[in-house]
Amino acid sequence: MSVQQNIPNDLESFWIPFTPNRQFKRDPRILVAAKDMHYTSLDGRQILDGSAGLWCVNAGHTRKKIVEAIQQNAATLDFAPAFQFANPMAFELATRIAELTPDPLNRIFFTNSGSESVDTALKIALAYHRARGEGQRTRLIGRERGYHGVGFGGISVGGMVNNRNVFGTMLSGVDHLPHTHNLKANAFTNGQPETGAELADRLEDLCALHDPSTIAAVIVEPMAGSTGVLVPPKGYLDRLRAICDKHGILLIFDEVITGFGRLGTNFAAQRFGVTPDLMTMAKGLTNAAVPMGAVACREDIYDAFDQGADHAINLFHGYTYSAHPMACAAGIATLDVYKEEKLFDRVGELESYWGEQVHAVLDDARHVIDVRNIGLVAAIELAPRDGEPTKRGFEAMIKAFEKGGMVRISGDIIALSPPFIISKDQIDDLFKLVRDVLSEID
Ligand SMILES: Cc1ncc(COP(=O)(O)O)c(C=O)c1O
Numbered sequence: 001m002s003v004q005q006n007i008p009n010d011l012e013s014f015w016i017p018f019t020p021n022r023q024f025k026r027d028p029r030i031l032v033a034a035k036d037m038h039y040t041s042l043d044g045r046q047i048l049d050g051s052a053g054l055w056c057v058n059a060g061h062t063r064k065k066i067v068e069a070i071q072q073n074a075a076t077l078d079f080a081p082a083f084q085f086a087n088p089m090a091f092e093l094a095t096r097i098a099e100l101t102p103d104p105l106n107r108i109f110f111t112n113s114g115s116e117s118v119d120t121a122l123k124i125a126l127a128y129h130r131a132r133g134e135g136q137r138t139r140l141i142g143r144e145r146g147y148h149g150v151g152f153g154g155i156s157v158g159g160m161v162n163n164r165n166v167f168g169t170m171l172s173g174v175d176h177l178p179h180t181h182n183l184k185a186n187a188f189t190n191g192q193p194e195t196g197a198e199l200a201d202r203l204e205d206l207c208a209l210h211d212p213s214t215i216a217a218v219i220v221e222p223m224a225g226s227t228g229v230l231v232p233p234k235g236y237l238d239r240l241r242a243i244c245d246k247h248g249i250l251l252i253f254d255e256v257i258t259g260f261g262r263l264g265t266n267f268a269a270q271r272f273g274v275t276p277d278l279m280t281m282a283k284g285l286t287n288a289a290v291p292m293g294a295v296a297c298r299e300d301i302y303d304a305f306d307q308g309a310d311h312a313i314n315l316f317h318g319y320t321y322s323a324h325p326m327a328c329a330a331g332i333a334t335l336d337v338y339k340e341e342k343l344f345d346r347v348g349e350l351e352s353y354w355g356e357q358v359h360a361v362l363d364d365a366r367h368v369i370d371v372r373n374i375g376l377v378a379a380i381e382l383a384p385r386d387g388e389p390t391k392r393g394f395e396a397m398i399k400a401f402e403k404g405g406m407v408r409i410s411g412d413i414i415a416l417s418p419p420f421i422i423s424k425d426q427i428d429d430l431f432k433l434v435r436d437v438l439s440e441i442d
Contacts, residue, residue, distance in 0.1 A: 020394075029401050034061035037419060037426055039406060047401065050430045051408040052419045055225060055257045056283035059337045060419040066289050069333035073326055082110070082322040089328035096335050097285075097294060100266040102275045107302035109295045109315075110323040114256035115149025117280035117293035118219070122153045123317055124278060124297060125217035125250045131304045134248075137216040138173050141206055141249075145179035147226035148219060148254050148280075157219050160227055175206050177220070181230045183381070187370040188363055189231070190355045196233030203243045212247035217278075222268035225257035228413035229379030231372055237274040250277040250301075256293070260284030261344035261420060263375030264351055271375070277301065287334040292327035343420040347376045353424055354378065358416075361431040366438045367392060376422075380414040380434060385442070395441045396434075405433040 011025045031047070033040040037060055039047040052058055059066070073089075080087040094108035109124070111117045122140060129137035142148065142157030149155075155164050156171035159179065164170065178199055186193035203218065222237060224230035244251040253276040258268035260281070265271040267279065278301070282293030305314040321327070338344060351374075358378045362371050370381040385392045393412040400407045400414075408415040414434060418426070 027398075029398075036060040036062075037422060041401075045404060048405045048426060048430060048433070050400075050405050050416045050418050050433075052417055053288055054283070054408070055262070055417045056288035058260055058262065058284040058420050059287045059334060059341070059343055060421040063287065063334075063337055065337055066287055066330055066333040069329040070289060070326055073329035077325045080325055081320075082324075083318055087323065087325045087328065089325060089332060090323035093323075093328045093331045093335075094294075096332060097281075097296065100260075100335075101279060101296045102267070102269050104299045105275070105277075105279055105296040106299050107297050109297070109317075110319075110327075111282070111293035111295065112291045112319055112321050112324070112327070113149065113293045114254075114280065114282035115151045115154050115293075116319060117256065117282055117295050118148040118157075118254060119151040119153040120317060121252050121254075121278045121280050121295045121297075122157065122217065122219070124295065124301065124315070125252065127315065128250070128301050128304050129216050131307070134213075136214055137249075139210055139215045140171065140174050141177060141203065141215060141218040142174060143177040143179060143220050143224075145181065145224055145227040145230060146176075146219070146221060146254075147224065148221075149256070173214075175210065177202050177206070177218070179224070179227075179230060180233055180236060181228075183370055186233070186372075188359065189372055190359060191374055192231055193233045193372075197235035197239055199233070200236050200239035200243065203240060207243070207247055207249075212249065215247065215249045217250040217252050218244055219252040219254055221254045221257065222272055222274070223258050223263065223374060223377070225377070225415070225417070226410060228381065228410040229372055229374075229377055229415050231374045232272065237272050241274050241276075244277075252276055252278045252280065254280045256280055256282045257417075258375075261338060261347050262377060262417065264344060264348035266344060285334065286327055286330040287337070289334070290324070290327040290330040291321075292324070292331055341421075347420050350420075350422070350424075350427070351375055354427055357427055357431055361428075361435055362438075365435045367441075368438065376417060376420060378416045380416070380438075382412040382414070382438070384412045392441065396437050399437045399441055400433060403433055403437060405430060405437075407434065 030042040031039045097108050098106040144159035146159040148158045156174045180196045185195040255267050263271040279296045286292045355373045367382040369383050390411045393409040397409045
């Protein structure tokens with residue numbers, strides 16, 4: 001399809017998510033094609049993808065094997081219900097995911113997004129306790145600056161203020177741990193910060209406050225992504241795990257961003273050597289070519305639901321599009337590409353170059369108050385402009401696009417997380433582009 005054919009003539013009807021709509025419709029940033037490391041913009045420019053779309057196109061864009069799997073499947077099995085029926089690819093994909101998750105997280109529930117995965121995991125946690133006769137465990141603990149999608153469960157346990165504060169009612173019985181971001185102690189860290197493991201002990205305080213036998217689950221992103229890349233301090237996740245174990249609380253890792261290689265391992269759980277009880281995923285599962293999410297849970301959690309009569313449904317939960325054949329086909333092909341091209345190992349190999357260069361090029365760039373990184377992720381935190389927080393970050397994103405790069409912003413923090421196929425030259429180009437952008441904005 002030519003670029004010309006894609007030109008929209010009316011921008012009014014589409015309410016664009018998480019976007020200042022008025023500004024966008026005045027000055028749209030429209031993408032019409034993508035291949036490997038680049039988008040093509042409506043005006044025909046090549047845009048270097050510094051954010052893997054929304055942290056999701058891990059293998060690069062429009063990969064042949066994935067495209068063909070989707071095409072072939074679209075003509076073979078358009079839809080099959082996942083309630084009381086199934087398609088064979090759902091079993092294959094679940095088995096393949098279970099090979100990647102840490103044992104014993106080998107039971108896979110399919111959803112269509114990260115938000116749905118989060119709400120699914122929270123519901124499984126609550127229902128699991130009830131199935132075991134601990135129905136009093138109804139409290140959920142999230143963390144400040146956590147992002148767990150946009151469902152009511154996700155925003156309740158989430159800690160990004162703007163995602164919550166105009167929506168009124170949240171789930172009751174939710175509390176939050178403090179976030180781990182400490183610029184004073186940890187600015188310009190390459191990898192995991194040394195300081196902050198003790199922040200996990202605040203979970204003990206919450207246990208004392210609420211009575212630990214009322215707490216069902218703690219949910220955290222092992223590395224918080226959307227809030228601006230908060231890398232867990234050394235030892236922090238181990239301590240959370242130990243406190244959860246002590247009190248019989250389930251630990252949920254939201255791996256929607258960190259899953260599928262972003263930190264050089266299958267999941268962040270393996271990178272940090274801490275195994276949760278439930279794990280959410282989405283994004284990289286299908287290389288974002290078809291929407292899909294999943295929850296991995298411990299085998300014995302699944303078994304706890306498997307106690308009723310033969311005809312009794314064991315979990316009253318699911319989506320029309322759970323395990324959609326097209327998504328399963330895309331997922332299987334995606335996992336093939338990751339494996340054949342050893343893309344998670346490639347992240348591990350690139351990590352030291354990525355980390356050294358991001359600090360070498362950007363630590364002393366204009367406006368920068370912190371640079372932090374892990375795996376193939378980096379954040380460049382800018383000093384907010386006086387009286388106009390988030391505006392400098394926004395302008396940096398616009399300027400980057402004008403200069404041929406896509407970056408992600410969270411307020412005044414620029415987040416970089418390219419596809420794993422990025423070359424060292426492209427890494428250099430990306431960091432130089434950001435440096436140039438910062439030198440040109442006020
Ligand atoms: C950690 C985390 N959880 C959940 C979500 C929500 O995913 P989705 O936008 O697919 O609903 C995101 C999205 O960025 C995320 O980063």
